[in-house]
Amino acid sequence: MLDLSQLTEKLSQNLSAKRFHHSLGVSETASDLAARYxxxxxxxxxxxxxxxxxxAIPSNNLLPTAAAFGIVVSDVEHCQPVLLHAPLGACMAQTEYGITDQQILKAIALHTTGGPNLSKLEKIIYLADFIEPGRSFPGVDKLRRLxxxxxxxxxxxxxxxxxxYMLEQGMLIHPASIGGRNFLLLQRQKTQCK
Structure with missing residues (x-):
């Protein structure tokens, strides 16, 4: 596997400058959250x-690339292929960047939709993507404080x-996101009922 500086250099060559800067922000935010938790x-x-x-995969190549990697594509992902960049990213992290750690790969794969019963690392990557310093949307500061x-x-x-956001845009909502939210709410309710 390449060391962190080599991985960073390779990534900088494969992503747009804006996406690369975002990735650096997510990395730092994730590091901070990991230290905290x-x-x-x-x-x-x-x-x-x-x-x-x-x-790095062009939008029109997401579905064929997913098929090439043997990724099972849901109806929601078929209609909104951008969601596939997360599981494809896990495949690319393994094949192109030499990452073999399954915890890292799973955190990458789930960073867009989330899901039920996420590990601490998976939660951290999901949140870091939302709240890294380059993000600016109503409510981001509240999310950062939380x-x-x-x-x-x-x-x-x-x-x-x-x-x-997805409701306002008339978009499909991935079942993993609903499952992740419900899982956490049920966990909270079970704790409160004790």
């Missing part, structure tokens, strides 16, 4: 750096933000 900082930094490496205080509360708020 006791996750592996090196894994968070690496997963954050490479989370969008699948964005992420500094309560990882699961921040995840629920991020899911809410994402679902609200």
């Amino acid at each position: 006791g996750a592996d900082i090196d894994k968070a930094k690496l997963a954050g750096l490479l989370h969008d490496c699948g964005r 992420a500094a205080a309560d990882l699961d509360a921040a995840m629920i708020a991020a899911y809410d933000e994402s679902v609200t």
